[in-house]
Amino acid sequence: MSDHEDKHEESLLEKISEKNKGHDLSSSSSDSDDDKPSESSMKAKVFRLFGRERPVHDVFGGGKQADIFLWRNKKISAGTLGVATVIWVLFELLEYHLLTLVCHLLILALALLFLWSNAATFIHKSPPRIPEVQIPKDPVLEFAQALRFEINRGFAVLRDIASGRDLKKFLSVIVGLWVSSIVGSWCNFLTLFYIVFVLLHTVPVLYEKYEDKVDPLAEKAWHEIKKQYAVFDAKVLSKIPKRPLKEKKKD
Numbered sequence: 693m694s695d696h697e698d699k700h701e702e703s704l705l706e707k708i709s710e711k712n713k714g715h716d717l718s719s720s721s722s723d724s725d726d727d728k729p730s731e732s733s734m735k736a737k738v739f740r741l742f743g744r745e746r747p748v749h750d751v752f753g754g755g756k757q758a759d760i761f762l763w764r765n766k767k768i769s770a771g772t773l774g775v776a777t778v779i780w781v782l783f784e785l786l787e788y789h790l791l792t793l794v795c796h797l798l799i800l801a802l803a804l805l806f807l808w809s810n811a812a813t814f815i816h817k818s819p820p821r822i823p824e825v826q827i828p829k830d831p832v833l834e835f836a837q838a839l840r841f842e843i844n845r846g847f848a849v850l851r852d853i854a855s856g857r858d859l860k861k862f863l864s865v866i867v868g869l870w871v872s873s874i875v876g877s878w879c880n881f882l883t884l885f886y887i888v889f890v891l892l893h894t895v896p897v898l899y900e901k902y903e904d905k906v907d908p909l910a911e912k913a914w915h916e917i918k919k920q921y922a923v924f925d926a927k928v929l930s931k932i933p934k935r936p937l938k939e940k941k942k943d
Contacts, residue, residue, distance in 0.1 A: 748900040762897050773893050780886040859929060 752758035763769045782788040805820055812819040853862050875884065899906055 748896055748903070752896065761892050762900060763893075769893065773890070776886060776889050780882065783882055784880075784886075859932070 749758045749762055749764075752761050759765055760769050760772055782793065783790065805822065809819045852858065853865055856862070879887075
């Protein structure tokens with residue numbers, strides 16, 4: 693009987709010790725969980741340009757286009773930038789026209805293929821294999837849907853601005869359009885498009901490389917802009933009479 697009681701007491705002690713260990717583990721895990729929000733809150737306090745919370749690669753979509761803009765594949769990035777430069781030189785500096793260029797390229801390609809096909813019988817070689825080119829349906833539909841969505845969203849934004857509900861957004865759009873009109877008077881659309889294309893191939897990769905130095909400067913500039921806007925709001929915007937709300941019709 694005494695041996696049975698001793699074994700029973702030992703089993704109870706083992707159960708108690710296991711419970712204590714489990715409690716310690718749960719408390720330690722809860723402590724670690726308590727530490728996680730503090731770490732995340734510390735990370736959230738770090739200022740990032742444009743309020744982003746993801747890496748630059750994810751901001752650009754994280755796909756092949758992001759690899760091109762951030763020079764993950766230097767050959768493809770240099771190739772696309774080179775093709776854009778050649779197109780800009782042809783159309784802007786040499787004053788070549790798009791229709792003329794397309795026609796000349798088609799004339800050259802068709803002439804070479806025609807001569808090669810006829811000469812193959814004389815030199816006893818196989819004629820060129822001309823692939824059958826067809827535009828796939830799904831990518832075209834996806835592009836059309838994406839374009840339709842962006843156009844509808846732009847119309848919604850313009851309608852919201854025209855309704856007079858948000859003065860800040862109205863002023864920002866007016867300033868943006870005014871700056872765009874000034875830039876458009878300096879150069880034509882092709883040159884502007886080429887400048888934007890070059891900036892997309894240079895600014896993001898430089899920012900990704902020096903973001904720890906750029907973000908503090910951007911934070912100071914953003915605080916200064918907010919301070920100046922607060923002064924402008926107090927002296928100008930707050931004095932503009934707002935549109936009175938429509939009174940409810942009496943029954």
